[in-house]
Amino acid sequence: MTPQEHAAFVRLLKQCPDGPRIELGVFRGATLGLIAKHPGITIGVDSFAGMAAPGKRDTKDGWTPYPLGRLSAPMRDAQRAAPKARLLKGFVPDILPAITESGFAFAHLDMDQYGPTLAALQWVWGRMAPGGVICCDDWFADRDWLAAGAINDFAAGIGRIPETAGRKAWWIA
Numbered sequence: 135m136t137p138q139e140h141a142a143f144v145r146l147l148k149q150c151p152d153g154p155r156i157e158l159g160v161f162r163g164a165t166l167g168l169i170a171k172h173p174g175i176t177i178g179v180d181s182f183a184g185m186a187a188p189g190k191r192d193t194k195d196g197w198t199p200y201p202l203g204r205l206s207a208p209m210r211d212a213q214r215a216a217p218k219a220r221l222l223k224g225f226v227p228d229i230l231p232a233i234t235e236s237g238f239a240f241a242h243l244d245m246d247q248y249g250p251t252l253a254a255l256q257w258v259w260g261r262m263a264p265g266g267v268i269c270c271d272d273w274f275a276d277r278d279w280l281a282a283g284a285i286n287d288f289a290a291g292i293g294r295i296p297e298t299a300g301r302k303a304w305w306i307a
Contacts, residue, residue: 135165142299143168143269146240150267153239158226158254159271162207163215165242176219177235179226182209186225191248191279200246200280227253236261243281244271251284259292262307270296273303 135143143165153174157166160180170176184206188198212221222229227250241258245251251270258268272281273296285303289295296303 136300139300139302142302142304143242146267146269146304147172150240151263151265153237153263153266154235155240155242156233156235156238156258157219157242157244158258159242159244159246159250160212160216160221161205161244163212163219165244166212166216166219169240169242170216170219174239175235176216177222177233178212178216178219179222179224179229179233180209180212181225182207182212182223185247186250188247189249191283194279198280205246226250230254230257237263237266239263239266241266241268242271243268246272246281248280248284251281252288255284255288259288259307264307266307267304268307269302269304271301273298273301 155169156177157169158179160166160178166178184203185200187202192198226245238261243251243254270285273285274282277283296305
């Protein structure tokens with residue numbers, strides 16, 4: 135995270151209302167550790183097995199920076215980084231139906247790929263508390279693939295352009 139992105143992330147965490155928080159795409163748990171500093175419930179979701187097989191919106195000219203299995207990390211890394219968080223192991227689109235919490239104060243999405251990012255945005259959008267923050271990583275205004283493509287397609291679908299700082303994009307519910 136650049137200093138500009140980190141400052142925006144911390145500011146968004148501070149301004150969100152009380153309530154449960156969730157991170158979808160935990161990796162080693164660094165940002166989950168920041169999110170879990172509040173006194174309420176924090177949930178982290180990750181496969182811990184790395185990337186799923188890339189879909190057609192995850193490649194450009196036959197290439198992807200996120201092949202199957204890239205960015206795998208042991209779950210224990212996230213447990214150490216965010217000991218207060220409840221971790222759920224599984225690929226995000228598969229595990230979302232099992233999450234019963236709603237009224238999220240903060241949601242951070244960092245899954246890099248198009249399909250999981252779009253599925254998570256669609257799932258979390260109707261589960262936010264008023265004033266809650268949905269923050270996404272890996273945003274680029276002109277990209278139509280990977281997570282940025284999903285963020286841009288989602289924004290067009292809801293008719294709301296996100297606020298941005300560097301590669302972070304967010305909406306206030």
